[in-house]
Every structure is written in C-alpha cells, then in structure tokens.
Amino acid sequence: MKNILIISGHTNTTCDSVANKAIMESLEKQLPESRTVYLDRLYPDFRIDSNAEQERLLWADIIVLQFPVYWFSMPSLLHRWMEETFLHGFSHGSTGNKLRGKTLILSYTTGAPTEAMDFDAFFGNLRAACQFCGMNYGGSISTGGVSYQMRQEAGMLAAIEEKAHQHARRLVDFLQSIP
Secondary structure: OOOEEEEEOOOOOOOOOOHHHHHHHHHHHHOOOOEEEEHHHHOOOOOOOHHHHHHHHHHOOEEEEEEEOEOOEOOHHHHHHHHHHOOEOOOEOOOOOOOOOOEEEEEEEOOOOHHHOOHHHHHHHHHHHHHHHOOEEEEEEEEOOOOHHHHHOHHHHHHHHHHHHHHHHHHHHHHHHOO
C-alpha cells in the first residue's frame, strides 16, 4: 500500500468531537502503517511548523484531510495549516513541485443530513488547489447527520459512533482500492 498521511483538521478532538475522534481512532487501528496528525493537539495556538508539515507531505503518496464541515467549509485550523504548509517554492511556483502526483482525498462529516445539500460543491477550492499544485483529486468520503446536538441522548450518541465507524470502514476500503 502507498504511504498514507491522515490530517485531522478538527479544532478540538479531545473534548469537542465524537464522530471525527471515532473516525480517527478507527483509522489508526485499521491502517497502522499510515501516519496520523492531529492539528489541534500539535498546534492549539495555530502556530504551524511548516517544515515539519512539509516533511510529512513529502513522505506521503496519499493525503487524507479528515474534518467536520464548519459553516460550509473546512475548520479554520485546517485552513491555516494549508496556508502555512502549501507555500510558494514547495507546493507551487517555478520550483514548487513537491506535491506533484500526490493524491488528496477529503473525508468529512456534517451535522446536517447528507441529503440536505451537495456538500462536495463547497470544496471547489480544494479541487483547484490540487490542480494548482499538480496533485490528483481523489474524491471524497462523507457522513452526515452527526450533529453535536445529538450527543445528549445515549441512543443518538451510539448512532453517531456507529456512523463514524462505518465512515472509517468506507474510507479504508476506498484507500485500499487505489492502485
């Protein structure tokens, strides 16, 4: 299997996440050879170590961005990570070819039901970033209906956790199908 880097872009997986935390834990168990990065744990102050993150990207063949959809976009911490990591001369520009040929996959959750709207339409910017950097856009895996408001009742909490484990399984199957 190719080198898989999974970036958790949730702003607080420690105490403010059910679905994304469960997805990450499942992925770590199912893909022990992958590397995972929890941006919230490394950079709670949003001060991204560009060199360390670029080294991780150099290692990877496939980059998975795992995040909840916040206000029709990715969380601010994940956006900041891209701003500080996808730099001129590294990811783009006359000498910026370090991401060329790598595959980017979006893996995200939403509080709204999946059928509520076309969430993939919100991420045209990430597809454009792939094109700009010479990356391959590998598609997305999404799960809806995992709102934080549903955590108050045990049955709903269990349903969120089950959806998260199913999400992780679909993502693993998808990653394993990539030649």
